[in-house]
Every structure is written in structure tokens, then in C-alpha cells.
Amino acid sequence: VLAAPVVLRVRELSKSFNGLKAVDKVSFNLHRGEVISIIGPNGSGKSTTINLISGFLAPDDGLIDINDQAIAGLSAAEVSERGLARTFQNGRVFGSLTVNENIALGYHKKLSDTRPLSSVQDTPIIRWLNLLGETAVSLINGPAQKREHKDVSQRIDREIDYYRERLGSRVNDATYTLSYANRRRTEIARAHISEPEILLLDEPTAGMNQSETAEVLQQLLYLKEQGHTILLVEHKMDLVATVSDRVIAMDGGKIIAVGDPDEVRSNPLVVESYLGR
Numbered sequence: 001v002l003a004a005p006v007v008l009r010v011r012e013l014s015k016s017f018n019g020l021k022a023v024d025k026v027s028f029n030l031h032r033g034e035v036i037s038i039i040g041p042n043g044s045g046k047s048t049t050i051n052l053i054s055g056f057l058a059p060d061d062g063l064i065d066i067n068d069q070a071i072a073g074l075s076a077a078e079v080s081e082r083g084l085a086r087t088f089q090n091g092r093v094f095g096s097l098t099v100n101e102n103i104a105l106g107y108h109k110k111l112s113d114t115r116p117l118s119s120v121q122d123t124p125i126i127r128w129l130n131l132l133g134e135t136a137v138s139l140i141n142g143p144a145q146k147r148e149h150k151d152v153s154q155r156i157d158r159e160i161d162y163y164r165e166r167l168g169s170r171v172n173d174a175t176y177t178l179s180y181a182n183r184r185r186t187e188i189a190r191a192h193i194s195e196p197e198i199l200l201l202d203e204p205t206a207g208m209n210q211s212e213t214a215e216v217l218q219q220l221l222y223l224k225e226q227g228h229t230i231l232l233v234e235h236k237m238d239l240v241a242t243v244s245d246r247v248i249a250m251d252g253g254k255i256i257a258v259g260d261p262d263e264v265r266s267n268p269l270v271v272e273s274y275l276g277r
């Protein structure tokens, strides 16, 4: 994977809050098809790093490039147009929309033409999206990425089948009626279906029990198998070790170790940073 082109380049990224260095000269490369996990104790700067990269915060200093284009300081909408999709530590889906509809929002972001989807149930919101097309997409997600894919409807049908298999009839239920774990899986599905250059996931298994965590792990492995480029913040070391090509450990806003999962997990500095709290 390290021979693949660099999709995300971060150099000397820094951000302070009231004099506290939340992120302190962070540098790393994320390669196409690579999965990197950021680990570290609470307050070590993981979420701030993700928020800087996704344009939810402006850096004080440093460079961020997506496919060699500078994006540091751009708005979240502009960064998303450059091909970055993210999920949030607390999970954000449209609760009154069904799972299908939430996933379809990701699809609609992807397309400049809005052909109807055969696999998505015909509902008022889907009819409305098909009717308004690009305008609706812009209202919800910012401007659509103008990319044509001949086989896109077929591919999306397959993706929705994947989720239908795993969520059963629930795909046509309002998302707020689902478990927290399934709402978060829906959020990942929506981000995934927009076919981002980079997928940023902030603690996708936070607050989940073992079986829910295992389901999210399956979903992450499915994304990885498809060659997606993923930057993940995650605490659960077994999951991190299973899914990651490389791990970045942070403490006090700085990167204290980078490498393959077992290497980083057994690094004395990393062990100390966890035991020290």
C-alpha cells in the first residue's frame, strides 16, 4: 500500500485552544487503499486532527493536501467536494428518514444526473430527491461532484443489497427507530456510498457492545476489501489491529509512534501513554 500514490498529505499541522496545543506539528501520509488508525488517550488530539482535515476547524499552521491540492483552511463543504467524507463521534443521520433514504443521500451526492434507483423504495423523499435532482443534493450535501459512472446505479444497487442483507426489513424503517449501532452503520454506509477519495471515521464503535463492534468491524473490512482509503480514530485495539495497515499513536497533540499495529501497540512510549492515565 505504501507504494500507492499519496491521497492525503499532512505536514506540521498545528492547532491551539487558549494556548493549549491540541495538535502539535502532526505530519503523515495516507496512501490510496490504505487504512490508518489514530489511537491515543482522551484529549490527545485525535478528534481535533480529524476536524482540521475535514475543514470543521481551521489550522493555525501546517499543510493538508488531498491528491496534491492544498485544502488547509477550506470550509467543510469545500473539503467534501475534494472527495472527503466523514462520520462523527456521536453519529449523525437524518432520524426521520429511512435507512434506504439516508444511504441514498450519499448516492445523490455522488451523481450529477439523478437517475431513479431501482433498489431504493419509492418514497416521498426519494421522489422529491429525484425531482429536484442536483438542487436537492446541493441543499443537503453541498454541490455534487460532477463525475459520471456508467455502472453506478448497478453498483449502488449492490451496496444497498449488502445493507439490506444485514439490516433486514429495517432498511425501510425511520432511522430513529433503529439501535444506536445500526444508526452508526447507516451513517458509515451513507459516507461510503458517496465513493469518497478518503473516508474519515471518528470512533465508529464508541459506546457499542462486543457484538455490535464485531458488526462494524465486518463493515470496515468490507470497505477495505473494496480498496477504500480510510482514516480511522478508534480505541479498541483488537479492531484496530485487524483492520489497519498502519497505526499512528498520539499523546499531548503529538505523534509518538507510527508503524504496523503490533509494533505500535508494544511501543514503550505508547504503553506508557495509556498506563500513565
Ligand code: ADP
Pocket (backbone or CB within 6 Å): 017, 020, 021, 022, 040, 041, 042, 043, 044, 045, 046, 047, 048, 049
Ligand atoms: P481526543 O479526540 O484525542 O480525545 P481532542 O482532539 O478532542 O482529543 O482534544 C484535544 C485537546 O484539545 C483536549 O485537551 C481538549 O480539551 C482540547 N479541545 C478540543 N476541542 C476544543 C475546543 N473546541 N475548545 C477548547 N479546547 C478544545
Ligand code: MG
Pocket (backbone or CB within 6 Å): 046, 047, 048, 089
Ligand atoms: Mg475524540
